Amino acid sequence: xNNHPLEDLSxxxxxxxxxxxxxxKSYGFAFMHYxxxxxxxxxxxxxxxxxxxxxxxxxxxGYSTTWIYIQISALKGLYRYLRINQKNxxxxxxxxxxxxxxIKNEKINPVIKKPILTLEQAKYMILHTKxxxxxxxxxxxxxxxxxxxxxxxxxxxxxxxxxxxxxLVDGGWLLYFPSNKSNSTESYVKLSKGAALAMNDYxxxxxxxxxxxxxxxxxxxxxxxxxxxxxxxxxxxxxKECGLDNLGxxxxxxxxxxxxxxxxxxxxxxxxKQFLRHTxxxxxxxxxxxxxxxxxxxxxQIDAFILKExxxxxxxxxxxxxxE
Numbered sequence: 407x408n409n410h411p412l413e414d415l416s417x418x419x420x421x422x423x424x425x426x427x428x429x430x431k432s433y434g435f436a437f438m439h440y441x442x443x444x445x446x447x448x449x450x451x452x453x454x455x456x457x458x459x460x461x462x463x464x465x466x467x468g469y470s471t472t473w474i475y476i477q478i479s480a481l482k483g484l485y486r487y488l489r490i491n492q493k494n495x496x497x498x499x500x501x502x503x504x505x506x507x508x509i510k511n512e513k514i515n516p517v518i519k520k521p522i523l524t525l526e527q528a529k530y531m532i533l534h535t536k537x538x539x540x541x542x543x544x545x546x547x548x549x550x551x552x553x554x555x556x557x558x559x560x561x562x563x564x565x566x567x568x569x570x571x572x573x574l575v576d577g578g579w580l581l582y583f584p585s586n587k588s589n590s591t592e593s594y595v596k597l598s599k600g601a602a603l604a605m606n607d608y609x610x611x612x613x614x615x616x617x618x619x620x621x622x623x624x625x626x627x628x629x630x631x632x633x634x635x636x637x638x639x640x641x642x643x644x645x646k647e648c649g650l651d652n653l654g655x656x657x658x659x660x661x662x663x664x665x666x667x668x669x670x671x672x673x674x675x676x677x678x679k680q681f682l683r684h685t686x687x688x689x690x691x692x693x694x695x696x697x698x699x700x701x702x703x704x705x706x707q708i709d710a711f712i713l714k715e716x717x718x719x720x721x722x723x724x725x726x727x728x729x730e
Contacts (some may be wrong), residue, residue, distance in 0.1 A: 410441050411450070412484075415497075419487045424562060427634070436480040439464070451500035454508050457481060461509075475511055482506045521654055522696070523663040525670075528555050534648050536604070542623040545608040547644050550620060552604040554657065557581070557595040558664035558682050561657040565632050567619040572605070579605070581619075593683050665693045 416437040420430050443460045444452060464474060488501040523531070532555060535548040553559055563583060571582040579602040582594040597605065614621070618631040632640075637657070645651040661682070668678050679690040 408445075410445050411498075412437070412441050412444070415488060416441070416484055419484050423483075423487075424566075426562075432476050433480040433483075436477045437484070439477065440481060451498065452505060454505045457505060457509060478506075478509060478511045482509070482511070520656055520659045520662060522659060522666050523555075523650075523655065525667065527650060528663055528667065531555065531644075531648050531650070532600070535644060538647065539607075542608075542611055543640075545604075545611055546620055546623070547640060549601070549604040549608045550640075551644060551660070552601045553581075553597065554660040555664055556598045556601050558661045558668075559595065560661060561634075561637060564620060564657075565634065565637060568617050569609070569619050570617065572609075572619060578602075595683075662693070665690070666697060669693055669697055 416434075420433060425433065440460060443463070444450075444456070447456075449456055461474060461478065464477065469477075485501075485504045485506045488495075488497060489504040491497070492499070492502045531551050532548075535544070535551050539545050539548055550564055554561075554564065559581075566583075567581060573580050573582065579597040580594045581597065612621075616629055620632055621630070622632060622636060641657050642651065645653075645655055665678055665682055668681055669675070673681070675687065675690055675694060678693065679687055682690060684690050
């Protein structure tokens with residue numbers, strides 16, 4: 407089999423979704439492996455059993471749990487997309503059924519791989535970006551940092567946000583996000599008093615008709631949203647101005663920080679789940695595990711236990727010498 411229908415369909419799937427560059431790369435690599443397997447076994451329309459066989463082959467070859475997790479996640483998204491659009495795209499009936507539904511994904515240990523800002527660093531980012539405000543973009547950057555650190559926004563939510571979605575409701579400012587699911591209600595985040603003040607200071611300086619909440623302020627660009635590349639460049643500049651550019655901090659680290667701070671201040675897991683707009687509690691528990699691990703003093707205690715000069719003599723029933 408020289409060509410496979412999933413080659414073009416997978417590219418269309420990636421192009422029509424607002425995935426990050428890293429996700430596009432990972433999913434594209436996953437699709438390449440899967441389609442190669444289908445072509446080698448002359449499978450045009452895969453069944454659930456074919457996917458399971460493919461997964462087991464990769465597992466036996468020594469591929470990591472994380473790699474298989476990404477592979478299955480990519481295929482789940484692709485086949486769900488094909489099922490939803492089967493009629494619209496006039497696809498073969500074989501795509502009307504999602505073959506990935508019966509397949510459970512790999513379990514991976516929840517960890518936070520990106521750095522989380524300390525309270526001092528978060529405070530400094532907010533105060534420093536406020537102090538240096540002079541131009542339009544300084545006001546914009548301060549509002550973005552404040553909003554992300556106190557509301558836990560994702561970077562793509564910052565890019566998509568429109569001015570019409572920013573509303574005053576019952577004396578408080580809210581930022582709404584259109585739902586991606588037809589049966590879900592519109593979600594929103596509440597702005598703290600400081601974040602709302604930073605936002606309004608920025609918007610009061612604007613006299614353009616650009617519908618987006620945050621814009622570039624470059625001449626000739628009047629209707630466009632911030633691009634991912636521009637946003638990353640802007641964020642790196644902010645980190646450099648704050649002296650935090652050598653810590654590996656990414657925009658998503660601010661969301662991690664907001665979640666962690668909410669738990670540290672006494673917020674419940676459920677309130678943090680709602681605050682982050684997580685669909686499942688497992689995603690929120692990652693932050694609980696992180697805090698518990700940071701509070702755990704096992705390493706120092708073990709060090710003191712091993713190196714303690716004066717042993718505590720205690721004899722149990724088996725007469726073993728145990729150190730305090």
